Amino acid sequence: MSIIDEALNDLSKARSISAKALVAYSGGKDSLVVTDLAVRSFESVEGFFMYLVPGLECVERQLEEGRKWFGIKIRLYPHWIAAKYVREGVYCNDWHGNNDLPEWKLNDIYALAMQEAKIPFILTGAKRADSGWRRRFMTTNYKEAVRNPIAGWHKYDVLAYLRARHIPEPPSSGKSATGIDLSTPSLLWLHDTYPDDFKRLCEYFPFAEAVVWRRKFYGI
Template identity: 60%
Template sequence: MSKALHETRKSLDDARARHEACLVSFSGGKDSLAVLDLCSRTFERVECFFMYFVPGLECVERQLEYARKRWGVIIRQYPHWVLADVIHNGTFGKDWVGYEDVPIIELSDIHAMAREESGIALIATGAKKTDSLWRRRMLQAQGKAGETLIYPVVEWKKLDVLAYLSAHKIPKPDSSGRNATGIDLSAPSLLWLHDTYPDDFKRLCELFPFAEAVVWRRTFHAVA
């Protein structure tokens, strides 16, 4: 961990020499918590942006409020870049007809909006090489590290992140048990939300009514 942390601090110091402010892609998960803490210790000014599938969920707002209070950051919220694909494909929806005009959004579009509204060029994310296939796809979508995009914990392992959170007394966030933390439309995420935050699950089902099929599948077929 000490070597990984040393390399991370060095890369952040190099970025700080070029940028006095940093914009953290914040998910509320353990990786983004570590990145936010690291960046807050390095840059003069730090802000965040968050991408949601369903706005206003209690399980998400708790993490956002924790970050606001602990680090004093502004957190801007945008629709998740995958959401347009989900709507177009009719995922867990009653149909997919009538949504042809919903614009396709790329992750680069979210980055551009966050940069414009914050006035901050540099973005730091919590993507790691050892993440799940989904997170590795996110890493590929974000692009290579460069002048205005950095991955402070890209070489870290899960235990490195947990050790950092423990050392700095940052509570480990609730999660669905997968490597990645956050709300999406995967079966583990939906079941965790149903069991842990039932009111949030009901709200999600208002937008994605057939998400309940995942719960019924577990009930009748013992398949998670």
């Protein structure tokens, strides 16, 4: 049995629970594969996306492409890590009142997304080959409600599937990532490629501009 057949077989079992599927949609390569597999397997598919900063053009464009390509609805939620960044003063003012912000976890977003979509499980693009953290996440987080149909895949399996299905690869926002975060490669990519989006991000994380000046003065 091929890895695609294994994934489709896993999704077939999930369909016996619900004819609808909810995909953790990031717009990255893995989530594109899982979304395509889900559309092939379920009567109805919805996605949900976690944003760091609302209203970024690069993100909105990516989401709209996903909606049109797969014909699905994509719900939006604040990323759970955003509150953590603010509480800890990452690229923003470390104000004592920030400590009162709620400590959201990924499972909280998952629970909210499933409740609002009225779908009892989530499909993710998590792979065991990604990292040790990812492997731990796959075995400890919401195991009963989260399915990882491409868990055994590798990077080149994902790329081969996208090409075979003629699904365009998403642009990289730094190193091998496709999402927007506060890592230096991601921030520099956003600054260079979507300067207006970078300015908007700096409205929330004003000291993120430090990475641009560091590159200018020190080349790093």
